[in-house]
Amino acid sequence: MDTTLRDGEQTSGVSFSASEKLTIAQLLLTEVQVDRIEIASARVSEGEFEAVKKITEWANNNGFIGRVEVLTFVDGETSVNWMLEAGAKVMNLLTKGSLNHLTHQLKKTPEQHFEEVGAVIALALKNGIDTNVYLEDWSNGMRNSKEYVLQYLDFLVTQPVKRILLPDTLGVLIPEEAFNYVKELVDRYPGIHFDFHAHNDYDLGTANVLEAVKAGAHGLHLTVNGMGERAGNAPLASAIAVLNDYVKNVTTSVKEQSLYKVSKLVENFSGFMIPANKPVVGENVFTQTAGIHADGDKKNNLYYNDLMPERFGRQRKYALGKTSGKANIENNLNELGIQLSDADLKKVTQRIIELGDRKEVVTQADLPYIISDVLDSYSAVEENVTVENYVLTHSKDLRPSVTLRIKIDGEVFEEHAQGDGQYDAFMNALKKVYADKKICLPQLTDYAVRIPPGGKSDALCETIITWSKEGKEFKTRGLDSDQTVSAIIATQKMLNII
Structure with missing residues (x-):
């Protein structure tokens, strides 16, 4: 019952x-x-x-x-x-x-x-x-x-x-x-x-x-x-x-x-949130973090038990962090269809370990950017779009506004727009730029903001945005001490993906 x-x-x-x-x-x-x-x-x-x-x-x-x-x-x-x-x-x-x-x-x-x-x-x-x-x-x-x-x-x-x-x-x-x-x-x-x-x-x-x-x-x-x-x-x-x-x-x-x-x-x-480590239904319970476990999974499923995620309509994941090791990263790269040489994989592994030491959350979606950053190449995602500058204003009894300068394939654009909030104003300015280029931006379907427990005023803010384009969904993430800035970082990642 x-x-x-x-x-x-x-x-x-x-x-x-x-x-x-x-x-x-x-x-x-x-x-x-x-x-x-x-x-x-x-x-x-x-x-x-x-x-x-x-x-x-x-x-x-x-x-x-x-x-x-x-x-x-x-x-x-x-x-x-x-x-x-x-x-x-x-x-x-x-x-x-x-x-x-x-x-x-x-x-x-x-x-x-x-x-x-x-x-x-x-x-x-x-x-x-x-x-x-x-x-x-x-x-x-x-x-x-x-x-x-x-x-x-x-x-x-x-x-x-x-x-x-x-x-x-x-x-x-x-x-x-x-x-x-x-x-x-x-x-x-x-x-x-x-x-x-x-x-x-x-x-x-x-x-x-x-x-x-x-x-x-x-x-x-x-x-x-x-x-x-x-x-x-x-x-x-x-x-x-x-x-x-x-x-x-x-x-x-x-x-x-x-x-x-x-x-x-x-x-x-x-509104009663499930702890990430809640058995069977928690977000992390089918996620391997330690590299030695991911390596063992490739060798006769050494770290599997009877609680297979497929039983519950879920999938096994491999987390990225300071304990990841090469096997975890290889599993994630394989899911993205990316192959690296042993030398390049070693460099990427080292970079993820560094991020883990700084307590940053590293996701599969971040891997292409880490690869580009570490290897100084654009084989995964080329940084053709850069938000170069912006001014965000928020005043009492006035609509928030944004003045934006963005570089797309070497060409610089400036636009100004208002919105219901600072990020909405930023997106309205961005839509003006892309309308001129006759490019339709993905639809924003979900916008999640997280801060570390404790709620300190200097805490980093993580913004995760879900986008939908041509029937497919993907997520991008930004990290900054300012919520709007973290959302802009996540949006720039989306612009490069598309």
């Missing part, structure tokens, strides 16, 4: 719109093919109610309504009535799984709690709603009040409940405990379907998932990108990869090829 839209939305600062929730729900069920999704908590807000209605209407029309679940509460008729109005058919009832929570939060006896839980389950059944039951704080319950947990489970097995959900609510379990606690319950109640719900406070979420499944857990609760409260939940992509590779007698319906797609969609909708 994916709970990105319920537990994952409890990530600090994250709130999905109704249309975003519907899009994610559709992708999870139809492409990623998770078995179930938990989409909301009952009674939270009017907006949440409308989102649930959108999803349940779509699910009802497409045969998924039994796979859409909502968190509800022990509140008499209130949650059940909310479910009926929202059109949901499966509720995950939040109840107390530890004596500590029961005593200090509800201030009730076990018998009182069981009676109230039973009443809600009966009401749901009467209204055609299936019930799963969460044992909140179950992990601490097993540690500190196991007698209560077993007493409660002895009651629940007499109820019309589909699944019992075992959350490590505070993310406190270690793998050994996850295995032992789940196994004890699976052995004691062999006819019951148990789900395990891991949190990641000690970065053990995926490990605990693996142990819970080995112990006989029948279901898992996971979130895209590991979203969730505090340190988040066990991540969907990592858990699926581990299960597929290390638990041979267990299968899931999840399509690995779709995991990266849903990861990027959720990243964009949530």
Whole structure:
């Protein structure tokens, strides 16, 4: 069960719109093919109610309504009535799984709690709603009040409940405990379907998932990108990869090829950025940086493991930096269709090492420029276009303007233009120059700006611009302490490429 839209939305600062929730729900069920999704908590807000209605209407029309679940509460008729109005058919009832929570939060006896839980389950059944039951704080319950947990489970097995959900609510379990606690319950109640719900406070979420499944857990609760409260939940992509590779007698319906797609969609909708080193879905996880690793890849795949990028619709990359070595650079040159002699390759390698020492980001797109700079040749990209000078103005209540001098194939042009910003004004001046030459510039399709962590005022600014020309996309990058200047450097690279 994916709970990105319920537990994952409890990530600090994250709130999905109704249309975003519907899009994610559709992708999870139809492409990623998770078995179930938990989409909301009952009674939270009017907006949440409308989102649930959108999803349940779509699910009802497409045969998924039994796979859409909502968190509800022990509140008499209130949650059940909310479910009926929202059109949901499966509720995950939040109840107390530890004596500590029961005593200090509800201030009730076990018998009182069981009676109230039973009443809600009966009401749901009467209204055609299936019930799963969460044992909140179950992990601490097993540690500190196991007698209560077993007493409660002895009651629940007499109820019309589909699944019992075992959350490590505070993310406190270690793998050994996850295995032992789940196994004890699976052995004691062999006819019951148990789900395990891991949190990641000690970065053990995926490990605990693996142990819970080995112990006989029948279901898992996971979130895209590991979203969730505090340190988040066990991540969907990592858990699926581990299960597929290390638990041979267990299968899931999840399509690995779709995991990266849903990861990027959720990243964009949530604004919750995926760390570059996040397993399976991070930008760097299929990138070899050390030259010795790239060399080993060429020699019988010495540095490959079972996590092949193609499984997840991705490709292996070879990063360029001070540890790159000749093999990394050769791999990138081959992708660009560039061949160098051993002597020239050695010079280029040395230059990339120097850039790495200065902490500059070196990309495959930079290679032609590094080659030209180091070898003083134009065999890769000839520098026929140079932005020689410019004046950027930005004044209150006046439109930004640029005066530009540019040399193209030895001919110098000057133009002046205004724009909505300094870079827009620069591009307008540039378009005037190229219009005179009857050349159509590529379309700018994406403009990304990055600065190093810490946000110091003297930090370098990296601008990465994506261009589109004749149906093909390419990127150029500029680096400077001034954002507009870094964009101009990236634009000059584009002009030479075309």
